[in-house]
Amino acid sequence: MTSYSLTEGRARGSVFTPRAQALQLACNRREFLRTAAGLTLGGTLLRSSGLVRAATVPKRKKVVVITFGGGARDQETFAAEGQENIPHLMKDLIPQSTFFTQVVNRGILGHYVATASLATGVYETVNNFASLPPEHPTAFEYFRKDLKRPASDAWVVAPSNGFNRIGESNHRSYGSGLGARVLLPKHLLTAATSGGRDFEHLLRDNYETPFYAPELGGGEIELEQLEQILKLSVDEFKKKALTLSSPDELSVYIARQLMKQMAPSILWITMHDIDIAHAGAYSLYIEGIRRTDRLCADLWKTIQSEPEYAGNTTLFILPDFGRDSDDDSGGNGFQHHRTGDALSRTTWMMAMGAGVREGAVFDRPVETIDLVPTLGSMLGFTASFARGKPMAELL
Amino acid sequence: MRPPELKPEHFNGYLPEARKLVVGYIGTLRRLPLSFLPSLLREVVDYDFRFPVERRAVERELATLSSLSADALDMWCKELAQIQISPKLESFDWINAPAQFVEQLSAYLWTTHQLDAFREAAVQYSSRLQAAVSAEQPPVPRLGITVVGQGVGVYEEAVFRKLRPHGAYFSRIKPDGGLEQLLNVVTARAKAHPVAYGHWYVDGGKAVAHDSVLTCVSYDGLEPARATLLRSIRSETERPGMGPEALRSLMARLRPSDLGLGTGDEVLDRFQVKILTEGSGTQIFSTTFAQWTAREVLRRAQPVTMLVRFAPRQRQKPMNELLSGNSDHVDFDPVGSLVDGEMGAYYNWLNQERLPGAEESSFLVWFENHGDAVAVGPGMARGTVSSTAADIGQVISWMS
Numbered sequence: 001m002t003s004y005s006l007t008e009g010r011a012r013g014s015v016f017t018p019r020a021q022a023l024q025l026a027c028n029r030r031e032f033l034r035t036a037a038g039l040t041l042g043g044t045l046l047r048s049s050g051l052v053r054a055a056t057v058p059k060r061k062k063v064v065v066i067t068f069g070g071g072a073r074d075q076e077t078f079a080a081e082g083q084e085n086i087p088h089l090m091k092d093l094i095p096q097s098t099f100f101t102q103v104v105n106r107g108i109l110g111h112y113v114a115t116a117s118l119a120t121g122v123y124e125t126v127n128n129f130a131s132l133p134p135e136h137p138t139a140f141e142y143f144r145k146d147l148k149r150p151a152s153d154a155w156v157v158a159p160s161n162g163f164n165r166i167g168e169s170n171h172r173s174y175g176s177g178l179g180a181r182v183l184l185p186k187h188l189l190t191a192a193t194s195g196g197r198d199f200e201h202l203l204r205d206n207y208e209t210p211f212y213a214p215e216l217g218g219g220e221i222e223l224e225q226l227e228q229i230l231k232l233s234v235d236e237f238k239k240k241a242l243t244l245s246s247p248d249e250l251s252v253y254i255a256r257q258l259m260k261q262m263a264p265s266i267l268w269i270t271m272h273d274i275d276i277a278h279a280g281a282y283s284l285y286i287e288g289i290r291r292t293d294r295l296c297a298d299l300w301k302t303i304q305s306e307p308e309y310a311g312n313t314t315l316f317i318l319p320d321f322g323r324d325s326d327d328d329s330g331g332n333g334f335q336h337h338r339t340g341d342a343l344s345r346t347t348w349m350m351a352m353g354a355g356v357r358e359g360a361v362f363d364r365p366v367e368t369i370d371l372v373p374t375l376g377s378m379l380g381f382t383a384s385f386a387r388g389k390p391m392a393e394l395l
Numbered sequence: 396m397r398p399p400e401l402k403p404e405h406f407n408g409y410l411p412e413a414r415k416l417v418v419g420y421i422g423t424l425r426r427l428p429l430s431f432l433p434s435l436l437r438e439v440v441d442y443d444f445r446f447p448v449e450r451r452a453v454e455r456e457l458a459t460l461s462s463l464s465a466d467a468l469d470m471w472c473k474e475l476a477q478i479q480i481s482p483k484l485e486s487f488d489w490i491n492a493p494a495q496f497v498e499q500l501s502a503y504l505w506t507t508h509q510l511d512a513f514r515e516a517a518v519q520y521s522s523r524l525q526a527a528v529s530a531e532q533p534p535v536p537r538l539g540i541t542v543v544g545q546g547v548g549v550y551e552e553a554v555f556r557k558l559r560p561h562g563a564y565f566s567r568i569k570p571d572g573g574l575e576q577l578l579n580v581v582t583a584r585a586k587a588h589p590v591a592y593g594h595w596y597v598d599g600g601k602a603v604a605h606d607s608v609l610t611c612v613s614y615d616g617l618e619p620a621r622a623t624l625l626r627s628i629r630s631e632t633e634r635p636g637m638g639p640e641a642l643r644s645l646m647a648r649l650r651p652s653d654l655g656l657g658t659g660d661e662v663l664d665r666f667q668v669k670i671l672t673e674g675s676g677t678q679i680f681s682t683t684f685a686q687w688t689a690r691e692v693l694r695r696a697q698p699v700t701m702l703v704r705f706a707p708r709q710r711q712k713p714m715n716e717l718l719s720g721n722s723d724h725v726d727f728d729p730v731g732s733l734v735d736g737e738m739g740a741y742y743n744w745l746n747q748e749r750l751p752g753a754e755e756s757s758f759l760v761w762f763e764n765h766g767d768a769v770a771v772g773p774g775m776a777r778g779t780v781s782s783t784a785a786d787i788g789q790v791i792s793w794m795s
Contacts, residue, residue: 018511081556106508106511107508108505108506109505110505123508125506129640276711278675278676279675279676279679279680279683280674280675280676280677280680280682280683280686280687280735281676281680281682281683281708281711281731281735282734282735282737282738282739283728283730283731283732283734283735284711284731286734326741326742326745329694329746329749332686332687332690332742333738333742334738335675335676336675339514340505340510340511340514341514
């Protein structure tokens with residue numbers, strides 16, 4: 001063996017345990033937010049308008065969850081040198097949010113399985129590279145079964161072929177047809193355009209397995225979805241698609257159309273542009289971060305302006321996990337998330353909107369599997385098989 | 396099979412020198428845990444085609460392990476021994492396919508939530524090894540040079556922000572003839588201190604004329620191999636049942652002749668194959684190629700001198716189009732490539748700092764055909780700025 005460690009890097013004894021590293025990361029984030037976003041250390045800026053809005057909302061509660069498949073490190077986001085890449089998060093969204101600085105993913109750091117874990121509240125162990133349903137019930141199934149909601153009330157907008165089964169588990173207590181419907185914008189586009197060259201920039205599949213890029217399907221079912229659910233003609237869709245620059249822009253466009261037409265109570269959007277980092281081009285990774293920042297702000301504006309969502313919706317934004325640090329020689333810095341180090345496992349979450357305190361920062365460690373129980377407490381369902389705990393700070 | 400069952404004939408599939416090495420230490424190998432031994436064998440199985448410094452490193456490691464008493468060896472490996480291995484992994488041919496075993500082990504560790512424990516165990520083992528084995532110092536202090544920004548004209552943003560705190564920033568380098576000066580420096584070092592695979596020139600585009608005393612790898616030079624690889628991948632992924640992990644295993648078995656590579660230097664050829672088959676993005680983005688190649692050169696060959704020149708990469712296109720290898724019309728992104736190269740330069744410096752003798756090493760990054768450079772080294776004060784007009788060659792002389 002060379003003097004590099006077993007994981008292909010030179011291991012040096014570290015003075016920090018992973019837990020200490022995660023806490024250090026959280027403290028750094030807290031300091032970045034305090035200085036840049038003007039948030040108050042140690043707790044809460046209670047602005048009465050936020051809580052009052054929640055107390056008087058007569059409409060059905062809704063939740064929108066945005067996950068990034070492809071985390072971003074602090075040095076490219078919250079650190080001083082990275083804040084130029086996230087102007088919307090820093091100036092517009094974070095001041096209106098409750099921010100958790102230490103959200104730990106203790107599961108498998110692959111995008112599909114990690115997103116499935118976010119959706120079930122359990123660290124799933126399905127094959128990340130296969131299109132398999134989660135093994136445990138999803139938030140969508142709990143929501144629909146407990147509250148007897150129709151299929152049209154829970155949707156997932158997912159970026160790539162491998163995510164097409166994420167809406168519903170194969171758990172015996174729930175059965176098929178009880179989950180969220182999944183829209184794959186790339187399939188819609190393929191169906192509408194027959195894969196024309198003008199749209200190829202929107203049809204990139206995932207970056208985790210670029211060599212194995214499954215052929216994108218798209219046929220009659222997708223054309224029906226366009227017409228009947230999104231109320232878009234093929235021509236309208238194509239015309240709009242020509243103005244978009246990336247797969248995530250396409251996803252957000254579809255999500256906004258869904259919000260207008262169906263107004264689902266749970267809408268889950270997974271974004272992936274940042275994951276271009278796997279191709280090793282730093283400039284493209286930064287471009288992905290900047291675009292994602294803008295798209296999150298766009299979605300928040302949509303939530304605040306759509307009548308069915310304004311005032312009664314809680315928005316969650318969280319990466320599925322982070323990326324490797326420059327300090328771990330087992331990795332190659334920003335490019336991957338292979339080392340399992342504290343930086344790749346520790347990410348953040350923000351929540352804003354109905355029922356959420358503005359300008360609050362919390363450092364205590366929470367886990368990504370805490371999201372589903374928290375959604376349950378907010379929306380009124382019981383996530384019986386989830387292993388996480390509700391985040392009291394949001395309830 | 397478990398390690399205690401090892402016999403010399405199990406290594407009959409190994410290359411001659413590799414076989415001789417492992418059979419000589421078979422008693423020691425039998426005592427190592429299965430969670431670790433294949434990782435060690437992965438470094439040995441192609442020992443005959445490893446760089447000299449890698450061979451010496453693995454020899455030292457085996458000698459050190461062999462010198463330990465039974466109790467001491469058990470103590471060294473105790474954390475690794477606690478990692479649970481599945482029967483399926485035990486029955487895998489980890490002797491002849493150790494790299495594939497390690498990949499499957501990684502997936503297993505993730506799935507069984509043992510990755511953190513394995514990582515910690517690996518750190519403990521490595522710490523003990525580093526304490527016991529003196530690292531091989533370079534014959535002269537190392538010099539790393541990275542050149543970025545080829546093809547960029549006027550550029551208003553500040554460059555080298557990550558490296559400036561570590562060295563001296565020069566704002567008035569005389570750009571004319573800069574690359575030639577750097578190549579002259581590198582060549583002179585190679586001639587003055589001949590070390591097999593000790594002096595490298597990596598070019599992310601077409602390599603400029605250089606002395607054959609330098610070991611050279613270039614993105615353009617590997618174009619035929621890249622095209623062959625991408626064609627092979629496209630053909631394989633169309634086969635039913637071929638998934639990403641099977642594809643990786645297939646790529647791991649590729650040999651230089653499969654890609655039409657044959658420089659006459661099997662060590663270098665195999666290195667180049669691994670760059671293309673193990674590096675993510677090296678096949679399609681020249682900046683990724685340059686950075687990953689530099690990383691692997693530093694990690695494996697531990698060069699005394701390395702010059703890395705970044706070149707413009709192609710613009711981002713749909714992944715299928717990038718992987719098609721269709722080079723009919725390629726748009727380049729010089730500014731994006733500069734940003735890539737800046738980060739690449741920082742990583743080159745970081746990785747050089749991980750090598751023995753780092754306190755004596757020097758590193759230079761230069762914005763090609765511009766006045767900006769950062770020089771890091773024993774002769775350079777950190778965080779300083781110089782507006783003195785200087786040749787790049789002069790800066791190099793100030794660095795040591």
